[in-house]
């Protein structure tokens with residue numbers, strides 16, 4: 598899929614977050630309080646990314662997970678906004694998903710802080 602096709606497939610808000618590394622407003626995401634079981638997929642390419650079993654309520658206003666599916670995501674250093682953070686991207690298509698922090702409350706110690714608009718729950 599080329600960039601033009603991706604742009605047509607997504608809403609302007611989705612495109613801004615997924616392809617231009619934007620961030621949705623906290624507590625705005627449709628999937629934030631979704632407790633259904635299933636698999637969270639990349640909105641752009643449909644790759645399986647996270648299981649609903651790893652989702653937890655972090656209180657941050659963004660959907661949070663303590664573990665990604667094996668080989669599902671890539672990690673990149675992000676030094677924008679005067680911070681050093683770890684960016685989480687879809688390994689298959691490279692789309693921006695959110696950030697990874699090492700302050701998770703569960704046994705993995707990880708907190709994947711993701712944008713709801715980047716994900717579909719299947």
Ligand SMILES: [Zn+2]
Pocket residue numbers: 639640641642643644687688689690691692
């Ligand atoms: Zn993808």
